[in-house]
Amino acid sequence: MPDARHPTDPLPRLDTLGLRALVFDLDGVVTSTARLHFGAWKALFDAYLETRDGPGFAPFTEADYMTLVDGRPRYEGVAKFLASRGIELPHGSPNDAPEAETVCGLGNRKNIHFNHLLTTQGAEVFPSSVRLIERLKAKGLAMAVNSSSRNCQRVLETTGLLPLFDAVVDGVYADEHGLPGKPQPETFLAAARLVGAEPATAAVFEDAVAGVRSARAGGFRLVVGIDRGAGRQALLDGGADVVVTDLGEFNLD
Template sequence: MTDLGLPDTILACLFDLDGVVTRTAVVHAAAWKETFDAFLRERDGADFRPFDDGDYGRYVDGRPRADGVRTFLASRGIELPEGAPGDPPHAPTVHGLGNRKNELLLEKIRTGGVEAYDGTLRYIERVRARGLRTAIVSSSANCRDVLRSIGAEDLFDVRIDGVVAAERGLPGKPRPDTFLAAARELGVEPARAAVFEDALSGMDAGRAGRFGYVVGVDRAGRREELYAHGADIVVTDLAELGVPGTEA
């Protein structure tokens, strides 16, 4: 399947949303930074150390919201009560911080809108034209609304997002469970499916699930890290796949 840049054994493609299909990863990062910096500034005072891009890539990117809160806070030696999913955004709990981030994210999306990566949409159309099945796999609970906002909901046969994962009790990335669920719904073995991800946790999930091909999408200058975490190929845009002269 050289025109798609995939092995001939691949029958299905599983795409992450933020940073692969849409330009929302930067919006997520900004919302996380605003959330954590406010929390850390109030907690640490003069010893305040801001949340940065490295923190986002290592501890938060691609993970379910509450997992991102836990993982980042653990990196700073901080423990908070879990609270409950319905905690208000000002609550000093894991879920409260996560809900504050989501409130900021939705505000930024409302004011700035959502933009898709045209290269990705064209690639998905090529994939579907060749008869491969497609799924969107995202930790975001806002996945369906985002897809609808860019008119891309019909490009995917299956959607496994934060809402579906919560309903089914599926752990998020770096565990492979959400990708495995998408492959099952598409009726293909993991070895016959390709994963498309920009997050290091997504690379880990692709490797852990033993998927047939893992494509790293480098939107943030993390090429070597994406390879180290399990990518078979790294591109800056999916439009490069299947184009002569691009390298694995």
């Protein structure tokens, strides 16, 4: 487990660590689509629970989002949340209709909610994250995205960020290649491999505890936690070497 950095300790300079590549989670790190994902999950689960339990149902909360679904593949997130409420459904198939009362059916229903929010509200980016990517890409570092979302490609295209990245590993790629999702390390390892980097020469940037655990299990040179709500200590306990609240805290001058 890495030592907890005191908040006043200087951050490491990313251009002096011998890194060849940086691997970024997307939601909550580069883009602020986490709010869209939370909204989509809440719309899904609140409607489902109200139908199942009646008007006195306990709603889906931000704490549920952070601890049970954030950073996980969609169907795994469905199963995790339902299990936390003592609900067990058949897994079903990814081809299930959104109306199906299966894990996959609910997951597909969540995707409809997310795409509606993405279309109507759009995705915002964190300018400081984009600046860091642009500055270090100009210094010759390779850039990759590792997102559990199957909507990753669409978000990158709609925000104009796709040209910044040399490789994208998302939920679609993971399914096609049979890779387990976070907190297992395989998707981060695949992203590094696609840009020709070993974990010992790559850094990972994550806002979810599951993602931090994934990167730590992969043996990456540096694991940076971005605290967008998961909590500094939770990210450190998960395996982050350092935790920041914004990537603008790194000195690139």
